[in-house]
Amino acid sequence: MLNDEELVAQSKVGNLEAFSELVERYQKLVYTIAYRFLGDYEDACDAAQEAFVRAFTRLHTFKGDCSFKTWLCHIVANVCRDELRRYKRHPQVFWDDGPVAETDLNPQFILPEEALAAKEDEILLQNLLNCLPPEFRAVVVMRDIQGFSYEEIASQLGCSLGTVKSRLNRARKYLKEGYLRAREFASGAGVAAAGKGEEI
Amino acid sequence: MNCQEAQDLFSPYLDGELKPRQKRELEDHINRCRQCVEDLTSLHLAVAAIRSLQETELFPPPQLKARVCGRIKAITRYRRLSLYLTWAAGAVAVLLLTVALNITFSQESQVQSRPGVQEHTPLQAVPPHEEVMAPQAPQVMKQGSKVAGDLGAVQKSEAPPRSQDAKAVQEKRGAPKGQPGEQRLQSGVLPVGVPARKSSQPTLIFALSLFFLVLAFLSWFWWRRIRGFGP
Numbered sequence: 540m541l542n543d544e545e546l547v548a549q550s551k552v553g554n555l556e557a558f559s560e561l562v563e564r565y566q567k568l569v570y571t572i573a574y575r576f577l578g579d580y581e582d583a584c585d586a587a588q589e590a591f592v593r594a595f596t597r598l599h600t601f602k603g604d605c606s607f608k609t610w611l612c613h614i615v616a617n618v619c620r621d622e623l624r625r626y627k628r629h630p631q632v633f634w635d636d637g638p639v640a641e642t643d644l645n646p647q648f649i650l651p652e653e654a655l656a657a658k659e660d661e662i663l664l665q666n667l668l669n670c671l672p673p674e675f676r677a678v679v680v681m682r683d684i685q686g687f688s689y690e691e692i693a694s695q696l697g698c699s700l701g702t703v704k705s706r707l708n709r710a711r712k713y714l715k716e717g718y719l720r721a722r723e724f725a726s727g728a729g730v731a732a733a734g735k736g737e738e739i
Numbered sequence: 740m741n742c743q744e745a746q747d748l749f750s751p752y753l754d755g756e757l758k759p760r761q762k763r764e765l766e767d768h769i770n771r772c773r774q775c776v777e778d779l780t781s782l783h784l785a786v787a788a789i790r791s792l793q794e795t796e797l798f799p800p801p802q803l804k805a806r807v808c809g810r811i812k813a814i815t816r817y818r819r820l821s822l823y824l825t826w827a828a829g830a831v832a833v834l835l836l837t838v839a840l841n842i843t844f845s846q847e848s849q850v851q852s853r854p855g856v857q858e859h860t861p862l863q864a865v866p867p868h869e870e871v872m873a874p875q876a877p878q879v880m881k882q883g884s885k886v887a888g889d890l891g892a893v894q895k896s897e898a899p900p901r902s903q904d905a906k907a908v909q910e911k912r913g914a915p916k917g918q919p920g921e922q923r924l925q926s927g928v929l930p931v932g933v934p935a936r937k938s939s940q941p942t943l944i945f946a947l948s949l950f951f952l953v954l955a956f957l958s959w960f961w962w963r964r965i966r967g968f969g970p
Contacts, residue, residue: 555811555812559808562804562807567796567797567799569799570803575792583797584800584803587803588803591811592810660788660791661792664789668789684789686793689754704750707750708747708749711749711750711782712750714786714789715784715785715786718781718784718788719781
């Protein structure tokens with residue numbers, strides 16, 4: 540089996556099969572990251588497709604300074620960020636970079652009940668991410684899911700290191716509150732269900 | 740350090756992004772504050788939960804790869820086409836430009852080598868037949884060959900009024916009677932219609948070459964824009 544570098548080299552000279560193999564290898568990763576950013580399966584599929592096509596058209600700029608996987612992750616993040624800018628479908632509360640009002644930090648104000656009622660942790664966490672404003676969601680996904688450094692995030696988003704730190708801090712506080720509330724909600728529902736069971 | 744200041748540092752603390760002095764101060768505060776310990780622990784739990792999403796890979800729809808490959812093939816095709824179009828349009832533009840320049844220069848050199856053209860412009864009103872045909876008869880006759888004599892006789896018999904008209908025109912201008920055709924060719928008199936071509940034909944060809952040049956540039960621009968693989 541050929542490694543990434545060999546496949547990239549072959550792709551650069553026009554071997555479509557080689558690029559197809561790269562798509563096969565990374566489609567899960569790209570699709571998953573796109574879904575974490577966008578929170579919608581159909582949009583994630585479109586974004587993944589766009590990311591691969593963008594990677595293909597810019598393959599000549601890939602000099603091998605980092606791994607192909609890292610380079611591809613940067614492209615997915617860019618595509619999803621562009622998509623998030625156009626995202627107007629979900630109701631969101633947008634925070635500015637100034638001091639956060641108390642109401643903005645209160646998950647009760649933003650989080651819908653159904654977001655907290657998810658039984659699986661993965662769905663609950665995705666629901667929480669979806670409730671974040673786009674610029675905050677992008678920072679959390681890039682840091683905690685893609686594993687980028689603060690400097691890389693700042694460079695990709697075109698903002699200062701301080702802004703990245705501030706956004707990450709506030710987004711995590713919000714996620715923590717939501718996560719704790721969901722756990723209480725789940726334990727409350729569990730207790731209620733147990734109570735109902737006893738009555739029956 | 741108070742609790743608010745400490746909480747602002749929790750996130751970079753979990754990422755290991757604090758400076759040593761900040762880290763030491765925060766840890767000193769945490770050791771003294773029970774509430775901050777609880778807050779830091781719950782934040783750590785939430786961040787760990789979010790990070791656990793890394794391990795969950797989703798299965799993309801089966802058509803994703805086919806869609807990507809389809810788009811890539813289309814791009815490659817367009818790219819190749821635009822490259823061919825660039826070369827073809829560029830070649831046609833160069834060819835047309837050469838032809839247009841050639842015509843322009845040849846006309847200019849004709850005009851320069853025959854300064855009398857301007858003087859003879861009133862003659863342009865005379866039809867071309869009268870310019871070219873009329874002088875041939877006496878010339879051919881002069882050579883004395885039998886065939887030439889016959890042809891001259893035929894021409895004479897076919898078009899006597901034209902040669903007479905031409906002679907009349909020559910006489911009007913004061914040209915020598917002996918060899919009217921030679922005199923006229925030497926003085927650079929062009930048949931009717933040539934001056935009109937001189938002005939419109941090269942311009943048209945220049946315009947066409949410009950069109951192909953623009954087409955070549957646009958297709959080259961498109962090729963650059965969608966370039967991915969080698970040609």
